[in-house]
Amino acid sequence: MKIFDITLPIHPEMLHWGRKPEVEVVESLANGDASNVTRWRLGAHTGTHVDAPAHFVDGATPVDQLDLHALVGPALVADLTAVTGDIGVADLEAAGVSGQRRVLLKTSNSAGPLKATERAPSWVGLSPEAAQWLITEGVALIGIDYLTIESHTRTETWDAHHVLLGAGLIILENADLDGVPGGTYELVCLPTKLVGADGSFARAILIERDA
Template sequence: MIYDISRLLNANTPTWPGDTPFSYNLTWSQEETGSVNVGQITTSCHTATHVDAPFHFKDSGMTIEQLPLELFVGDALVVDVTTKGEITPKDFDGLDLSEVRRVLLKTETWTDDVFPEKIPIIHPDLGPFFLKHGIELLGVDLPSVDPLDSKTLDTHHSLLQNGVHILEGLTLTDVKPGMYRLTALPLKIEGADGSPVRAILEG
């Protein structure tokens, strides 16, 4: 079974306050061209379901086209943390992480088309914890892995320092905890700080 874990992109898609909203416009209609419809999109790189490149929060960090594609394809463990206001290494007690490279956190905090006012805290201690267990990708059903008002982005930096990449804006409502095969490939945009993705789970 395939689960589409991407948020819908349209004129109502929530965007980080002050960032570029998503829009799609028909540049040429079939009536005008005699053959095809041709549209254009405008969007922030961080709208809806997207990958953060390290360059997003560190000037010397890799840009989106430099990230290894194998990060975004392969087995992923969905972990249910829906009751948690703060997510720490203790929330992984009892889970076998020995074969896990990708973790997706299901918080169910952001389930509508309104940008959230508050999200759970993803503790920076997860960076070294994930490194210890060989985890290289963290996905969340949130617009950010840091508090919405954070300027220091401690969790972003902790994850980067420990070799963990970031996938944000997932929708995991219909997905039960467990192992799946993830595909969430970013676009090959030269020099970009992030990219929208079409993320799916198979399982």
């Protein structure tokens, strides 16, 4: 069994949309305390994280009530590293996404923008038309290797988010797929159980089992 950890490390200098994580030392052995204790200030959408439908739809499913069956199970890593701009329907069809329940989009983001510490001026995102196509194909979870699945040209209207979350899909963002070849794996994605939250940071792994 081979395990790919596709989770970004969380630290104060990391790539983040908005305010970066902050760490406070509450107790330390060096200062004579009984143990080392830290307090972290960070947003629900820090690092590798899950967007629940409640992120864009009032009254929709929050992250603590997501179906674990959608977050754990076979997943396709679709190699879209040759795509520039928005991922379209034809790109998804060519990558074999049709009929898949869980899909992770591996793009040029993994080797480029995802490795930076500041947001890039552009990145590969998902077109609204492709988002709608995923719904018709019965996809339950869609992931991508950047801060957002949204195109860099649509961060005012958030069209793909409205389409996907409005239909109840789960979005996984900031998945580090740089060292993961395209193919089928077992996904284990467990967001922290933040009650009533619009999303949550998660530990996500892909498992490749021996034949």
